[in-house]
Amino acid sequence: MTKNSFYFDVATLSDITQQLIAMSLKKGATACDAEVSEGSGFTVTVRLGQIETLEYHQDKQINITVYIGKRRGQASSSDFSIQALSRAVDAAFDIARFTASDDFSGLIAPSMLCQSVVDLDLFNPWSVDVNQAVALAKTCEKAGQDVSSRIVNSDGATLSTLTHQFIYANSLGFCAGYPTSRHRILASFIAEQDGAMQSDSWMSLASCPDELASADQVGKMAGNRTIQRLGAKQIKTGQYPVLFASPVSSSLIAHLIEALSGDKLYRQSSFLLDSLGVKLMPNWINLIEDPFILRGLGSCPFDAEGAVVTQRSIIEQGCVAGYFLDSYAARRLNMKSTGNAGGSHNIILQHSHATLDELIQEMTQGVIVTELMGDGVNLVTGDYSQGAIGFWIEKGKIAYPIEEITIAGNLRQMLQDIVAVANDAVIWGSLRVGSILIKSMTVAGK
Numbered sequence: 001m002t003k004n005s006f007y008f009d010v011a012t013l014s015d016i017t018q019q020l021i022a023m024s025l026k027k028g029a030t031a032c033d034a035e036v037s038e039g040s041g042f043t044v045t046v047r048l049g050q051i052e053t054l055e056y057h058q059d060k061q062i063n064i065t066v067y068i069g070k071r072r073g074q075a076s077s078s079d080f081s082i083q084a085l086s087r088a089v090d091a092a093f094d095i096a097r098f099t100a101s102d103d104f105s106g107l108i109a110p111s112m113l114c115q116s117v118v119d120l121d122l123f124n125p126w127s128v129d130v131n132q133a134v135a136l137a138k139t140c141e142k143a144g145q146d147v148s149s150r151i152v153n154s155d156g157a158t159l160s161t162l163t164h165q166f167i168y169a170n171s172l173g174f175c176a177g178y179p180t181s182r183h184r185i186l187a188s189f190i191a192e193q194d195g196a197m198q199s200d201s202w203m204s205l206a207s208c209p210d211e212l213a214s215a216d217q218v219g220k221m222a223g224n225r226t227i228q229r230l231g232a233k234q235i236k237t238g239q240y241p242v243l244f245a246s247p248v249s250s251s252l253i254a255h256l257i258e259a260l261s262g263d264k265l266y267r268q269s270s271f272l273l274d275s276l277g278v279k280l281m282p283n284w285i286n287l288i289e290d291p292f293i294l295r296g297l298g299s300c301p302f303d304a305e306g307a308v309v310t311q312r313s314i315i316e317q318g319c320v321a322g323y324f325l326d327s328y329a330a331r332r333l334n335m336k337s338t339g340n341a342g343g344s345h346n347i348i349l350q351h352s353h354a355t356l357d358e359l360i361q362e363m364t365q366g367v368i369v370t371e372l373m374g375d376g377v378n379l380v381t382g383d384y385s386q387g388a389i390g391f392w393i394e395k396g397k398i399a400y401p402i403e404e405i406t407i408a409g410n411l412r413q414m415l416q417d418i419v420a421v422a423n424d425a426v427i428w429g430s431l432r433v434g435s436i437l438i439k440s441m442t443v444a445g446k
Contacts, residue, residue, distance in 0.1 A: 005040050005041075005125060005163055006038055006040065006163070006165055006179070007038060007040075007058075007060075008038055008060070008080075010165070010167065010177070013036045013037075013038070013165070013166070013167040013177065014167050014169070014175055014177075016034075016036045016062065016080060016085065016167075017034040017035070017036050017167050017168070017169035017175060018169065018175070019082070019085055020032075020034035020036075020062065020064045020085055020088070020089060020169075021033075021034055021169055021170070021171055023085065023086060023089045024064065024066045024089050024092070024093075024171070025171060027066075027089060027090075027093060028068065028093075029066040029067060029068060029093075029171070030067050030068060030069055031066075031067040031106060031107050031170070031171050031172075032064065032065060032066045032067060032170065032171045033064075033065050033107060033168070033169065033170035033171065033305075033306075034062065034063065034064045034065070034168070034169050034170070035062070035063045035166055035167070035168045035169075036060075036061070036062050036063075036080075036166065036167050037060065037061050037164065037165065037166035037167075038059070038060045038061075038164070038165055038166070039057060039058070039059050039060075039162060039163065039164040039165075040057060040058045040059075040162070040163055041056075041057045041160065041161050041162030041163055042054070042055060042056045042057060042130060042133070042160070042161065043055045043057070043158060043159070043160035044130060044133045044134055044137055044158070044159055044160075045137065045156045045157070045158045046134060046137035046138050046140075046141055046156060046157050046158075047141070047154055047155070047156035047157075048141075048153075048154055049138060049141070049142075051134060052156055054130065057162060059078070060078055060080065061076055061077070061078050062076060062077050062078075062080065062084075062085065062088060063075075063076045064076070064085075064088050064089055064092050065092065066089070066092045066093055066096055067096070067105065067106060067107070068093070068096045068097065069101065070101040070102050070103055070105050070106070071096045071097070071099045071100070071101050071102070071105075072096055072099055072102065072105045073091075073092040073093055073094065073095030073096030073097070073099060074092055074095065075088045075089070075091035075092040075095065076088065104328055104331040104332050105328065106327070106328075106331075107170055107171070107172055107305070107327070108170075108172075108305040108306060108307045108327040108337060108341075109327070109336075109337075110172050112307045112308060112327070112336070112337055112339075113172060113174050113302075113306050113307065113308065114174070114176070114301060114302035114306055114307065114308045114309070115308070116301075117176045117178070117301045117302065118292065118301045119178075119301075120178075120292060120293070120294055120295070120296070120299045120300070120301060121208075121294045121295050122178060122179070122180045122181070122207055122295065122296075122299060122300075123163070123165075123178070123179035123180055123181050123207075124181050124207055124208035124209065124210075124295070125161075125163055125181055126161040126181070126183050126209040128159075128161060128209070133159045133161070136159055136185070136215040137157040137158065137159045137185075137215070138157070139215045139216055139219070140157040140159075140185055140187050140215035140216065140218050140219040141154055141156065141157035141187060141219060142219065143215070143216045143217075143218075143219030143220045143223065144157070144187050144189050144219035144220060144222045144223035144226075145189070145219075145223065146223070147220060147223030147224055147226075147227060148191065148223065148227050150191045150192060150193055150227060150230060151189050151190070151191045151223055151226060151227065152190060152191060152192045152197075153189070153190040154187075154188070154189050154190070155188035155189065155190065155199065155201070156187070156188060157185070157186065157187040157188075157215075157218075157219065158184070158185070158186040158187075159184070159185050159186075159215075160182075160183070160184045161181070161182075161183045161184075161209075162181065162182045162183075163179060163180070163181045163182075164179065164180050164181075164182075165177065165178070165179035165180070166178075168304070168306055170305075170306060172306075174306040176301075176302065176306070178301065180207065181207050181208070182205070182206075182207060182297075183205070183206055183207070183208075183209050183212055184203060184204065184205045184212075185203060185204050185212055185213065185215055185218045186201065186202070186203035186204075186218070187201060187202060187203070187218050187219045187222035187223075188200070188201035188222060189201070189222055189223055189226040190226070191226045191227050191229070191230055192230075193230040193231060194231075196230070196231075196232075198226060198229035198230055198232065198401075199226060199229075200222065200225040200226040200228075200229055200371075201222050201225070201226075202218055202221040202222035202225055203218060203428070204217075204218050205297070205427070205428050205429075206295070206297075206427075207295045207296075207297060208295050211295065225370075228391075228401060229389070229401045229403075230401070231400060231401060232389070232400070232401040232402055232403040233392075233400055233401070233402055233403070234402065234403065234404050234405065234445045234446040235367070235392055235402050235405065235443065235445040235446070236445055236446060237442075237443065237444045237445050237446070238442075238443060238445075239440050239441070239442060239443070240365070240366040240367050240440065240441065240443050241363040241364075241365070241366030241367070241419070241437065241438065241439060241440060241441075242366060242367050242369060242407055242437075242438045242440075242441045242443065243356075243359055243360065243363055243366065243367065243368045243369065243393070243435060243436070243437045243438075244369050244435060244436045244437075244438070245356065245368055245369060245370050245390070245435045246356075246422070246424050246425050246426045246433060246434050246435045247425075247426040247428055247433075248369055248370065248371065248372050249421075249433050249434065249435050249436040250425075250426075250428075250429075250431040250433040251372060252411075252414065252415075252433075252436060253287070253347060253349060253431055253433050254431060255377055255379065255384075255411055256272075256287075256411070256415065257314075257324060257344050257347065258270075258379060259271055259272040259379050259382075259411070260272055260275070260314070260320065260322075260323050260324055261323070261324045261325075261329075261340075262323060262324060262325040262326060262328070262329020262330065262332070262333065262340075263329055264379060265323060265329065265333060266329055266332035266333055269379065269380050270379055270380065271379060271380060271381055271382035271411065271412060272320070272412075275320045276320055276321070276322075276323070277319055277320065277321075278319060278320050279318055279319050280315065280318060280319065280320050280412070280415055280416070281315055281318040281415050281416060281418060282318050282416070282418055283317050283318045284317075284318070284350070284352060285315055285317075285318050285349070285350060285418065285421075286313065286315060286316055286317065286350040287313070287314040287315035287347065287348070287349055287350070288311065288312070288313060288314065288347070288348045288350075289311065289312050289313075289314055289322070289344060289345050289346065289347055289348075290311045290345065290346045290348060291309040291310070291311065291339075291345035291346060292309075292311060293346045296345075296346045296430075297346070297427065297428075297429050297430055298344065298345045298346040298347070298429065298430025298431075299345065299346060300342075300345060302339070303326070303337075303339045303340060303341040303342050304326075304341040304342030305326060305327055305337070305341040305342075307326075307327070307337050307339045307341060308339055309339035309345060310339060312338070314347070322338060323335070323338060324338060324340040324343075324344050325337050325338045325340055326340055326341035326342075327341065343430075344430060345430060346430050346432060347430060347431050347432065347433070348432045349421055349425075349432065349433045349434065349436075350421065351421045351422055351423040351425075351434045352420045352421050352422075353420050353421065353422045353423065354422070354423050355422055355423070355424065356422045356424050356435050358420075358422065359420050359422050359435055359437045360393055360396060360397065360398065361396040361397075362396075362419070362420060362437065363393055363396070363419075363437055364393070364395065364396050365393055365394055365395070366392075366393050367388075367390055367391070367392060367393070367402065367405070367407070367443055368390045368391040368392075368393060368398070369388045369389070369390040369407065370389060370390045370391070371388065371389040371390070372386045372387065372388055373386065373387035373388065373389075374386050374387045376408075377411070379411075381410070382410045382411040382412045382413075383410055383411075384407075384408060384409050384410060384411050384414060385406060385407070385408040386406065386407055386408075387404075387405070387406055388405050388406065388407050389401075389402070389403050389405075390402055390405075402445075404445070405443055405444060405445045406443070406444040407441050407442070407443050407444075408441065408442045408443075408444065409438075409441045409442060414438050414441065417438050417439040417440065418436055418437070418438055418439075419437045419438065419439050420436075420437040421433075421434050421435070421436050421437070422434040422435040422436075
């Protein structure tokens with residue numbers, strides 16, 4: 001792929017948004033916004049040394065939202081012709097006319113619009129062709145297979161590279177956008193010992209190919225993780241310290257973010273209602289949102305409504321310092337938008353320890369969780385129950401792998417019981433969260 005991989009230039013996309021805005025206002029919209037986007041790339045998967053799938057991605061889309069007073073309608077199309085734009089606007093109006101009026105609907109307040117779009121170096125195409133991608137995937141798979149003769153099968157090695165660009169505009173005069181890129185190398189293997197099989201995987205994800213782990217490293221890591229799971233046992237049911245290894249530890253912070261999100265709060269479906277200023281975690285913990293990290297997977301110069309984004313505290317010295325609000329949720333809660341239309345940005349959890357080994361030594365005995373299964377999280381009550389796989393710790397060292405266990409607790413108590421956080425975050429998205437040690441949880445085994 002090259003920097004010229006897009007079919008449309010920025011001027012063309014901008015012009016399409018302006019046409020949509022003009023059509024909507026002419027038809028009688030009191031307000032409107034539009035987004036035009038385009039993406040391209042490919043994904044190749046190799047299994048047992050042969051190409052299993054090769055997919056090319058090429059898509060484009062327009063989205064138009066119109067407001068007739070407080071009634072809202074939205075329509076989309078993958079056709080950029082003038083006739084299709086007109087039909088999309090008509091469809092949005094038809095929907096708005098039959099939609100109930102909502103006093104909280106509307107565009108972002110003009111004072112909240114982003115005034116300066118900073119360059120965060122989010123667009124770094126990978127100049128790799130399909131033949132080179134296949135070769136890299138084969139290298140990745142072979143590196144994992146070579147780890148041990150106990151690796152008896154492969155779920156494949158995948159390489160993908162995707163680029164995307166968009167322009168967002170609204171009737172307040174805002175019009176801006178930017179391109180992004182995403183690249184990934186993934187491998188997954190199956191190992192066997194004494195008739196029992198285990199599987200595991202690993203990947204590297206980045207917006208810039210220079211920041212990816214090598215294909216060889218990804219394969220070896222996936223192979224080693226698979227081998228380490230052989231000989232897994234059950235443990236006795238009990239109360240134990242639980243260490244959530246990165247990247248599964250990020251799921252705990254993801255639950256926290258969801259519980260602090262506007263839609264959960266105004267629907268009163270969160271265990272963290274009215275929690276601003278409330279002590280939720282230990283004093284030493286700080287959680288930061290930073291949209292401005294160069295090449296960050298959660299970086300952006302403005303949110304999905306064109307609103308300004310800021311670096312801010314979410315948890316400050318253990319207390320809730322911020323919610324995640326778009327303009328609609330903010331109006332419902334009689335608050336201001338936090339620039340989170342479209343979701344959270346880079347979330348960084350402060351660490352207390354340098355390495356995972358330090359946390360293992362500190363816990364002495366307990367469970368490391370390396371994989372979670374199921375959907376046993378109730379955000380209304382905070383109740384938490386998940387199937388898990390991992391390792392048993394004895395005398396500050398990994399003793400053996402474990403499986404068929406369930407870990408249970410309550411998210412509020414779990415967050416309060418965080419003992420330590422390691423500086424070993426695996427960055428597979430917008431969350432930068434190291435391994436998290438929780439003082440005690442119920443672990444159900446045999």
